Every structure is written in structure tokens, then in C-alpha cells.
Amino acid sequence: MIDFHAHLDLYPDPLSVVREISSRGMYVLSVTTTPSAWKGTSALIQLGSRVRPALGLHPELAHLRSGELALFDEYLPQAMYVGEVGLDGGPEYKQHWQAQLAVFDHILRACKAADGRTLSIHSRRATSAVLDRLEAFQGAGTPILHWFSGSRRELERAVALGCWFSVGPAMLVAEKARGLVRAMPKERVLTETDGPFAQVDGESAKPWDAGRATAGLAELWNMPQPDVDMLLHANLRALVTASREAVQILEPASS
Ligand code: MN
Secondary structure, three states, rough: OOEEEEOOHHHHOOHOOOHHHHHHOOEEEEOOOOOHHHHHHHHHOOOOOOEEEOOOOHHHHHHHHHHHHHHHHHHHHHHEEEEEEOOOOOOOHHHHHHHHHHHHHHHHHHHOOOEEEEEEEEEOOOEEEEEEEEHOOOOOOOEEOOOOOOOOOHHHHHHOOOOEEEEEEEHHHHHHHHHHHHHHHHHHEEOOOOOOOOOOEEEEEOOOHHHHHHHHHHHHHHOOOHHHHHHHHHHHHHHHHHHHHOOOOOOOOOO
16 A cells, blocks of 8 residues: 655654554655654654655745755755645735745755656645646656646646656545546556545544545546556556666665
8 A cells, every 4th residue: 555645744643653554564655844854754764664754845834944945955865755845826825926936946956956856746726837847847856746636638738747646535536536537647646645634534644544545546447456556556666766767865874
């Protein structure tokens, strides 16, 4: 099972979530919302774990934390994954649009200069703007649009730009979102939860709720669930292989 967008550091008891992930043999990308959360999130991950940390600066925090971009640059050489980054065009964040753009551009430029990264990207109410920035910084890496909610035309443009998609349980309920998921290339889809922010049955999603997304994809694609599971793991392998070939990562100093 794969959760390619979870915020492990934001659970009340991250270590118990990490233990459950390990016992289930899950693959998890633990995104961060600020560069200062990178060290703590990295420290959660034990040797041999299938959890990977991502270095991020969330667009909803861009105007408050742009001072941490120096820290972003400092940690980037150790980070194979970048996220959560992107743009948010919602009414409550639109006033900070210029700060969001400055932060996202800085991050894409830095990733490009570092030969590319795998990026988990937020694009709520800002899909076209996110795609514009990805187009302006080609070579920044492989973009995975998390919880995609754009239009059909934006989806086609994202696919043409080489984007991947991480799909959570909530995207497999409403008919509009299901239509979008149906139009995504199967070989560029991964599952996610966005826990603990996203809800499943009125509670904070846990990484293992990604299984519900796998089940939803099986139904949508009319495939047996074990086959979908195999396909998703093959997708993840392809993504990781491609990023390893693209970039030489400096291992963080063991401490
Ligand atoms: Mn998130």
C-alpha cells in the first residue's frame, strides 16, 4: 500500500503512526509544510523504513515562512523529494498570491539547479497557474499533483507536461472528481491520504486509509484490487528509478 502524501509530523502521536506503517509494510511520503520541520520528520524515519521525508513550504504558509527559504536551500542537497509546495488560489490565501509565487518560483528554480526532484504539489484553485510555473521551470523535476481538482482541459495540459497524480479516498466519491481520475493515465497514478488534514468517515485520515483509494481505483478501472495494487507499486518503482537516474543525492550525515 502507498500513501504518497501524508503529514506524519502533524499527528498527535507520530511514532505510533510510523510503527503501524512499518508493520503494514507501507510506502509513505511524509511531506512537510515548513523547511524547519525537515529535521524532525527525517528523525521519525528508522533504518530500513519505507517512509521517505519530503522538504516543503506549504503555499498557505508562504507569506509567513518565506524567511525559511535559506533553510530550504540548505537542506535541498539531502532531499530526494520536495513537498508540500505549490499555489493556493482560495479566497483566504489569494491576498498572499505574490508571496506564494515568489516562494514557489524560488523552490522550482532551486530544484532545477539541483538537477530536479520529485515534487508533491498543491494546486487548489490554482491549477493553471501551477502549470504555468512548471512550464517556466522545466527541469525542476517530476511533478506529482496531489488532490488534483482542476478542469478536464487542465488535466490534459498537466498530462502533456509530464505530471503524475496522487489520488485520495475523497477523490473517488464525487462524480466530477471520479471523471477526472478516469481520465488520468493509469501509469502515472499513485494513492495518497493527505492525513491528518483530510477526513475519512469524519475522522482524520490515517496513511492506511490509502487502501480505500486503491479499492476505489479498482472499482473505477474495473480491475481486481490486487492488480491495481501491483500497478501502483510498479508506478512507484518507475518514479523512484527515474528520479535516481536524474539526480545524485547526498546522504544526510548519520547522527
Ligand atoms: Mn497536504
